[in-house]
Amino acid sequence: MKEYKLAESEEKFAELIWRKEPIGSGDLVKLSEKEMNWKKSTTYTVLKKLCGKGIFQNENAVVSSLITKDEYYAKQSILFVEDTFGGSLPKFLTAFIGGKKISKNQAEELKKLIDEHKEG
Structure with a gap:
């Protein structure tokens, strides 16, 4: 990239x-x-x-x-996760959520995104 x-x-x-x-x-x-x-x-x-x-x-x-x-900021987000969290999306999400609760809708949206982008 x-x-x-x-x-x-x-x-x-x-x-x-x-x-x-x-x-x-x-x-x-x-x-x-x-x-x-x-x-x-x-x-x-x-x-x-x-x-x-x-x-x-x-x-x-x-x-x-x-x-x-949007493409520019998407690339910046990817670089941020790579540079700051070693490319680990789970580490980024843990830091982003920071112990806060997310809504049921947000959880469902995340599950949907994960399913859509899952390998194999």
Whole structure:
């Protein structure tokens, strides 16, 4: 799996693109200046970096995503579980629940997800 770790400012910029895509690169410069107080050069530098990471593309001065916001955050979640809990979903769930009770509906949803994704 390709890693898409972004700095906080890069992630904020990505959110801006996902909200407005497809967006002309000139409009993106104006929006970045307004919302992030960035200069044109900063916008294009960060955009080039994110295009290089395979998250966005800038074709014919129109910026659009190569992966969706949901796909990005799903990958971040997987990396978090791998890095923090050695890839152990049960350890993650134990820490996440933290001794709290979950509702009957939540338990049923989890059981359903487990059944849908069970190997063999």
